[in-house]
Amino acid sequence: MSRWQPNARDRLKQAALELFVEVGFAEATVPQITARAGLTTRTFFRHFADKREVLFAGEEELPARVAKLMADAPAHLDPMAVIVEGLNSVADTLFAGGRDFMRTRRAVIQSDEGLRERELRKLSTLSDAIRQGFVDRGVDELTAVLSAQVAVTIFSVGIGRWLDQDGDLPLTHFVRDTLDALRSVTAGRP
The missing domain is CATH 1.10.10.60 (Homeodomain-like)
Structure with missing residues (x-):
């Protein structure tokens, strides 16, 4: 060897x-x-x-990646536009061609309680980084927290649907579709 x-x-x-x-x-x-x-x-x-x-390599780099992504987003974008641009960018770059690995990774994580907890911590770290990115952009705390949670939810649901599909639609399709469904749900708000 x-x-x-x-x-x-x-x-x-x-x-x-x-x-x-x-x-x-x-x-x-x-x-x-x-x-x-x-x-x-x-x-x-x-x-x-x-x-x-x-299964979790690169997790420690999440806050820096999110900070860069959010700092690079045009200043005129509102929080939802930043979310859409950021999620599409991540879907196109980090997840292109990795569906088989991600499916297996998900199955392994779902089979172990400790790994499920670790995955939740990763999502929490991601949410915290997004919240901080919005605060750094001058967004008020409540809007920053809500926007971060929305971003993580859209991405988590979108990835789950992408992994469950039988076809070859890209992750960006499922991110957009999930975002459209969320907009539909919130359209009837008081």
Whole structure:
């Protein structure tokens, strides 16, 4: 085995997902993952802090990504326009071509209570980052909180529907469709 294997991170992710599905998240071990990937345990820990990070890698970068996305949004946009622009941008860039991975990831997370809690924490972190982004744009606190929750809800529901589909419609379609449904629900507001 050569010291520097190409695509080690991707190979480790694939091996881990396969094992999580086959034997369960709790039962899969890092040595099993690395053996399947043809890599060393040391290589695994060069890429991931632990086996949960295979599913949640990049989570720590969320606040900075959201801050940049919101800072780059034109100043004249209202909160809903910022949400729409931001969600479409994320759907086009971060989730293009990743549906099979995301489906498997979702199934693994749904099978483990600790992972479900971690996913909820991730969504909470995302909401906090979006709220802060709106505050930084000069939006009042109530509007910032509501806008952040709406953004996370639209994205979560949109991703769920995207993963459940049998066809090949892009995530942006489901984000727009979910947003339209939300607008329909709120159209009758007092």
